[in-house]
Amino acid sequence: MALTVVGSIAFDSVKTPFGERERMLGGTAVHFSLAASFFTEVRPVGPVGEDFGDAELAVLTDRGVVVDDVERVTGGKSFFWRGRYEYDLNVAHTEDTQLGVFGEFEPKLSAASKDAEVLFLANIQPDLQRQVRAQCNGARFCALDSMNLWIDTAKDSLLAAIAEVDCVIVNDAEIRQLTAESSLARAARAVMERGPRAVVAKQGEYGAALFTKEGFFALPGFPLEDVRDPTGAGDSFAGGFLGYIDSHEGELDEACLRRAMGYGTVLASFNVEDFGTERVARLSREEIDARFRQLGEMTRFDALPAG
């Protein structure tokens, strides 16, 4: 069991109809690592500035996350994002982005990070994703995320990166944009024809769908009466998904991937219950397993013919 994630470590200032926070801990590698930490040992790789303090690091280390490859850049500033959400929490507006040290990021992996059995290439420039992928050539399962920016500006690199991973985890609109297919099923097939054995389409509050060569599987978002901050939901999903996969000792078969979808869904649902990392930081494995079983109940129906 060894899970490495490469991505951003950030400060987020977020306003939603249910509250706001200034410069709280965030970033894709952070949300991913915290979610995955309930299943396995995680090593985030990413840069921070001098503004990143012990309190932020402690949120990770308190959950057993190994921070050896969190690189503190002297004189630099951490990635910063400011955004707000409308009453419909599906609509986000970015008000400020300051890349800081993330703009010059060149991933440096320790020997331990390179020994990853499972690797997640979070949303960074696709050529960097490929560099990291090449360094972790012993990984038995490798996944990547991306975004519309890279589809627009570095599509060939992104397609090359996709060809080198086992699984693509992206928003459904991005799969459509990437493949120019309006049918999600066709779009996922087009991605798999380039190499990956699995495509996970994240669908926000509607949940997520898994396409593999064996078939199709989908889970709804876990129904919540109180969502406070959707930031990081997708990364928490990926953390639960890949954290479970890394913890799984047997074959990574369809049944394993489906359970991983369940854990991803559960971690994403806890993440959005409070701002930033606040809910997941105080989460327990017992709460996760209870909600996982609930999700099983919520999706079960008797598909035998009945009158």
Added chain:
Amino acid sequence: MALTVVGSIAFDSVKTPFGERERMLGGTAVHFSLAASFFTEVRPVGPVGEDFGDAELAVLTDRGVVVDDVERVTGGKSFFWRGRYEYDLNVAHTEDTQLGVFGEFEPKLSAASKDAEVLFLANIQPDLQRQVRAQCNGARFCALDSMNLWIDTAKDSLLAAIAEVDCVIVNDAEIRQLTAESSLARAARAVMERGPRAVVAKQGEYGAALFTKEGFFALPGFPLEDVRDPTGAGDSFAGGFLGYIDSHEGELDEACLRRAMGYGTVLASFNVEDFGTERVARLSREEIDARFRQLGEMTRFDALPAG
């Protein structure tokens, strides 16, 4: 077994990126009746004009739909809708609506239609829904659909109608608008507090969610590589859902409602595979049951703890 539906019978002119049709048979009561016809005897109640011919009627009667309460208005014109869909089929644009005889519609139910065991009040003015509801006071399960127009212009009437049914079947955005709740779970609870025991939130390609006092259930849309025309998907869903319920002889418990969700999902998926009623008109019960079982496979995962 006796299912009555009150709603529009129409001509639709539809253009999608995959083709177009002029003045094809459509309307909520039509799509609903055809979908339900695979499970039970259906009686649509609605007006048509002199432009409605034997060919249109035959599409219904060929599927065993009882058309005694399809009222032909002398000198009148049938409801007409013209719309087009973008490449993203979730985005529809209405280009023309001519209410015709539907604008003066006063539902007249025969004794047989009043004897309905299951009743569907499709999307018509809520006071008319209440009139019909009052005439079918022996029904063991009654559901209604509505739309943003009635929330905007006749909200009190709509709330009164909702209090008189067992189940509300509407788009998720409409439940949110009706209740002013951004959380769908809260919105559904607010609707149930007014009387209904179940709320079905239709979510387009993402599927549908069922809220009851016992819990939550959701199904994804059936994954399709080729969607040609989404018109009538929601009404086909309702037809499969209520058709199955009417055919079910036992208690209308949670397990029954979940299977009904499955049949609704399956009928909606067939409907969108071709224009208007074309696919469902040539559908077989064997195809329905095969896809229903596939849907069961696509949503099954082992929610027991596993390493």
